Amino acid sequence: MSIDALRPSRARRWGAPVAIAALVAVAIGCTLAQAPAAPLGEDAAAGDFSATRAMEHIEAISQETRPIGSPAHAEARDYLVGELEALGLEVEVQERTGVSETRPGRTQGIAFVQNIVAMREGSDPTGTLVLAAHYDSVNGSLGAGDDGIGIGSIMESARALGDETPTNDLIILFTDGEESGLLGAEAFTRDDSASLVQPVVVVNLEARGTAGSPLTFRTSSPNGPITAYTSAAGGVVANSAMETVFGLMSNDTDFSRFSEGGLLGTDSAIVGGGALYHSPVDSPENLSRASLQQMGQSTLALTRELQDADLAALQEGQDTIVATVPWGLLRFPLALELPFAIAGLGAAIAAAVIGRRRRELTVPRTLIGIVVALVSVALAAGGAYALWAAALAIDPGQASASVGEPYVAWPYLAAIAVLTVGAVVGPFLLLRRMLGQAALVTGALVAVTVVGVALAVALPGAASVVAFPALFAAVAMVVAQLLPARFASWRVAVLALGALPAFALIVPVAVSASELGLPLGGPVAALFVAIVLLMTLPVVAEIRPATSQTGERARPLRAAVGAASVVVVVAALAAGGLVANAEGATLPRQESVEYAIDTDAGTALWSSRRAPVSEWSAELLDGDRRVLADVAPWWGTSARSTGEAPVAELEAPSVTVVTDEAAGDRRTLTLQIDSRRSAPTLGVWVGGSTVLSAKVGGVELAPEAVGETWTFGLHIEGVGAEGVEIELLIEGTGPVAVLVADRTADLGVIDEFAGPEGRVLFQQGVWVSRQTAL
Incomplete structure (x- = not known):
């Protein structure tokens, strides 16, 4: 049957709108099915996770900012040690030197970390299960979300587990120095993980906000065996495509260091409420209890699955594609991703061939349809970016200091959704008379399936969110074309079933992506929604255009009215975003x-x-x-x-030469650096000669140049009253320039400083430096 051939009966006139409404309802239902659980109170059963009980721990450690080396940081550590000991666990505070990755042009980072390690020995361990979160916060943030939610989830899970002896060794690891460059995790992986019963499996909990459903966005490879356990545990939201999206972000977690060290496991985080992330308003009262409940109960369930599992078996198996559906996790082997993508492309080409043989379309028009589809996706993503850029140009203060996200994002997201619908459906309605619906619809399906194949080749794992639904949509198109004339009323049903996986699988991913913040999440969400709409065009094509002479004359007017309506609605929603985020209408x-x-x-x-x-x-x-x-x-x-700025009367750090020895054309210089302000952070930079190596706290460092002046730089966190000693091996025996600086966190030490009224200061810093020649 031709797409354009039949005159619409009443059933066909109403069939497509009803089908589209049903698809939207499916998308809403599948998205709501991933919403966080209702929080349980303190009267919950002893073996259940209670967000109310978990919140007590978060409130205890989140009254003050707790960056590494601060008094609140030490108080949080003492509190957690005491609570873990009260649970009957063996607790140790491991003092280590954590080292960050070296990157060209960046100062090398290290920290004197104090990881909290609590252990319960297993009866017959096949490995070690580690529940991990970090207890430090960034300077200036109360850290209730990042990473208080991880701490609370693990503490309440440990209580709910009781004193029953697990099969595997169970470790609770609260890392230090995560905000300084994942330094506690680096030290644990380097110095301590090898002594544990192997393999070591880590369940890492994180936050990039204060709300939303916890998303398991990374797993170790092969992920097939461990995703079987996450699926069995229930309550887990996961999607393989989100790991690729995460890779586009600047954020990182301790899981990177665990994974690099050969540890297995999963990485989960909440990402909603990003405007509060790393800020003074990341406080207990602003943390979602529902998000805490969901993260905690899923962590507890997964722990119960893994503590008695054969952990050695997790090292074997195959990589798996994962997607979340209302009844759990949909899993299939990664090896099927490319065949699915190719099959989808083959089905789309078959639809084009059938249409060509029936003279419903031509090759040139179909090629134009492909271009129109790709341009529509680009317009949707670009429009989302431009909309937020315009809103920022009007009112830059509405963006948060950390991720550039407004407190109230939904009006902008609604505007992006309307803009995306206009970018995809608008060109289709405008061009369908000129090019033919068949060419546009078929071109859209070919474009989507080509994208699926390209992703499957370039980014294995990321293509599944597109390739799998595209296969269904393309096959449905072929089936609909082959239906006999007497079954014409079934066309809409077949095409709607073909679009169903797109609405069920891609829309929830788009919603999750939107929580990443408007700068990145808006365009990514628009891209996903545009792809869904392209797969829905076969159903939209069943809504017949007017064919009367009056309808033909009115078509340009309808197109103009439609375009103007999209512009007006988008502008109104964006204006609503500006009003909702106006100063005084939100949190400070x-x-x-x-x-x-x-x-x-x-x-x-x-x-x-x-x-x-x-x-x-x-x-x-x-x-x-x-x-x-x-x-x-x-x-x-x-x-x-x-x-x-005004010059405050503050003392710079002192530099003492401990040893200065020359051997041939090399010089070994040992320096003692002390902060006269008792600052927990010190920096040392060397210029004038090449630094061949450096050693601090018994750890060898790889020098990297910083800027054009400094051949070596070192940023040290967690410095105590005793200061720090650094040994440098320098090429040449001539004088070298040494710049030292220390940092404290209170701008109030500057007499002339007055903070902003009605606003909060994000990550204050006071650096005092001096330079000397040695």
Whole structure:
């Protein structure tokens, strides 16, 4: 049957709209099925997870910001040790030196970390199960979400497990220095994991916000065996495509270090409420109890599955594609992804061949249809990006300081959704008379399936979210074309069934992607929704256009009205976003500024990662963005906004030469660096000669140049009252320039400083530096 051939009966006139409404209902239902669980109170059964009980731990450690080396950090550690001991676990605080990855142009980071390790020995271990979260926070954040939710989930799970002896060794690991570069996890993996019963399987819990369903977005490879356990545990939201999306983000978790060290496991996080992430409003009262309940009960269920499992078997098996459906996890071998994608492309080409033989379409018009589909997707993603960029240009202060997300994102997301519908359906309605519906519909399916094949080749695992639904849509198209004339009324049903997997699988992923924040999540969500709409065009094509002479004359007017309606609705929703995020309508807006003083030159400056967003920040920062790596290397090589600042009377760190020995054309220099302000953070940079190697805390470091001035840089966290000793092996025996700096976190030490009224300061920093020649 031709798409354009039959005159619409009443059933066919109403069939397509009803089918589309049903598909939308399926998408809503599948999305709601992934919503967090209702929180349980303190009267929940002893063996159940209770968000109310878990929140007690989060509140206990999240009253003050707890960056590594701070008093609140030490208090949180003491509290957690006491609570773990009260549960009857053997607890040890492991003092280690964590080392960050070396990256060109960046200062090497290390920290003197104190990991909390609690253990319950198994009766007949086949490996070691580790429940992991980090207990430090970024400077200035209360850390209720990041990573209080992980701490609370594990503490309440440990209580619910009781004192029953598991088969496998069970370790609770609260890492330190995660915010400083995953340093506690690096130290544990390097120094301690090898002594455990192998294999070591880690369930890592994280947060990039304060709300939303916990998403298991990474697993070790091969992931087939462990995803079988996550599926059996229930309550887990996972999708293989999200690992690729995560790779586009700048954020990282301890799981990277665990995985690099050969440990197995899963990585889960909440990502909703990103505007509160790493900020002073990441507080217990702003953390979703439902998200905590879902993360905790799924962690407890997975722990019960794994603590008595044969962990050695997790090292064998095959990689698996995972997607979440209302009844659990849909799993199939990764090896089937490319065949599915190729089969989908084959079905789409078959539909094109059938249409060509029936003279419903031509090859040139179908090729144009492919281009129109791809352009529509690009317009949707680009429009989403442009919409948020325009909103920021109007009111830059609505964006959070950390991820650039507004507190109230839904009006903008609704505008993006309408814009995406317009970008895909609009060109179809406009061009279907000119090119023919068959060419546009078939071209759209070919385009989507080609994308599926390309993804399957380039990014294995990421293609499944497109390739699997596209196969169904393309096959349904072929079946609908082959239906006899007497079954014409079944066309809509067949095409709708073909689009069903797209609505059931892709839409929830688009919703999850939207929680990543408008700068990234908006365009990614638009891209996913556009792909769903392309797969739905065969159903849309069943809604017949007017064929009367009056209808033909009115068509340009209807097109203009439709386009104008999309523009008006998008503008209205965007305006609603501006109103909803206006100053005073939300939680306090965030400001970000740091201070640095050069005690040698007697000069000081303000600096921020972002341009001024208010009158207050505009008074401090002149908006002239520049790279400060040569004068203030602690801020790295990214351009920053700066401004002249008053010179405070603050003492710079002291530098003492412990040993200075020359051997041939090399010089070994041992320095003692002490902060006269009792700062927990120190920095050391060397220029003038090449540093061949460095050693701190017994750990060898690989030197990297920072900017054009410094051949080596070291950023040290968790420094105690005893300061730090660093040994340098330097090429040549001539003098070297040594820049030292320390950092504290309270701008209140600057007499002339006045904070912004009604706003919160994000990650304050006071750097005091001096330079010496040795």
